[in-house]
Amino acid sequence: MNNNYQEAFEKTRSAGIIAAGALNEVEKIIKPGIRTDQIDKLCYEYINDHDAYSAPLFYRGFPKSCCTSTNHVVCHGIPSNKILQDGDILNVDVTALKDGWHGDTSKTFEVGKVSVKAKKLVKTSYQALMNAIEIVKEGVCLGDIGSTIQNFVEAEGFSVVQDFCGHGIGRLFHQEPNILHYGKKGTGEKLKAGMIFTIEPMINFGNYETKILKDGWTAVTKDKSLSAQFEHTIGVTKEGYEIFTLPNIKN
Ligand code: MF3
Ligand code: CO
Ligand code: CO
Numbered sequence: 001m002n003n004n005y006q007e008a009f010e011k012t013r014s015a016g017i018i019a020a021g022a023l024n025e026v027e028k029i030i031k032p033g034i035r036t037d038q039i040d041k042l043c044y045e046y047i048n049d050h051d052a053y054s055a056p057l058f059y060r061g062f063p064k065s066c067c068t069s070t071n072h073v074v075c076h077g078i079p080s081n082k083i084l085q086d087g088d089i090l091n092v093d094v095t096a097l098k099d100g101w102h103g104d105t106s107k108t109f110e111v112g113k114v115s116v117k118a119k120k121l122v123k124t125s126y127q128a129l130m131n132a133i134e135i136v137k138e139g140v141c142l143g144d145i146g147s148t149i150q151n152f153v154e155a156e157g158f159s160v161v162q163d164f165c166g167h168g169i170g171r172l173f174h175q176e177p178n179i180l181h182y183g184k185k186g187t188g189e190k191l192k193a194g195m196i197f198t199i200e201p202m203i204n205f206g207n208y209e210t211k212i213l214k215d216g217w218t219a220v221t222k223d224k225s226l227s228a229q230f231e232h233t234i235g236v237t238k239e240g241y242e243i244f245t246l247p248n249i250k251n
């Protein structure tokens with residue numbers, strides 16, 4: 001992997017820009033009254049129009065092109081005729097497969113005017129992701145990433161979901177290593193330049209425990225408290241990191 005990861009970085013960047021671009025378009029249509037399947041359609045079309053494929057569609061039987069997770073839904077919510085309400089928080093998770101490589105990113109949006117507590121949860125989950133990304137470089141270990149997230153989130157009075165994690169990504173959607181969002185500093189595998197993976201902490205207002213609904217996909221907080229998440233696909237370099245899932249503002 002160390003010998004010449006330039007191609008992997010370039011292709012992941014191309015996929016990542018498309019995924020991020022889709023989220024940018026989603027942001028423009030989010031408002032009370034729209035259905036989550038309208039967001040799905042937008043993602044499907046945007047990604048197709050950019051000569052890429054929506055990786056979630058038919059992935060292990062998943063029926064839609066993106067995940068839409070509202071309020072107490074932690075992740076993997078299935079787009080449907082559900083109508084967004086003023087005050088909801090909504091995570092949209094998009095993955096583009098372009099030229100054989102994946103780019104995976106998600107954001108939590110505020111629908112209309114949300115409560116002060118929801119705002120704080122959303123802000124904390126974004127900051128948890130960015131704090132973790134900022135420490136990434138060759139030689140840092142996985143436990144440093146997990147502990148950075150966990151320490152920050154728990155100090156804010158929230159909890160970190162343990163049932164889902166970030167993941168290596170590349171030609172495969174999900175691959176080694178697992179990127180846990182909790183853990184102990186100085187433990188676990190050491191990062192090497194050329195590694196590509198996601199960081200995607202899910203942060204709960206209440207307890208960290210989750211359960212899966214009968215549809216086999218939708219993960220919710222057991223205590224029905226709010227949950228928020230942000231995700232980027234990043235690459236490790238000798239000096240630091242590259243975030244692949246930022247929108248290209250020229251697009
Ligand atoms: N994009 C999700 C992740 O961050 C995975 C979605 S898999 C699906 O890993 F099948 F639910 F779409
Ligand atoms: Co992911
Ligand atoms: Co994702």
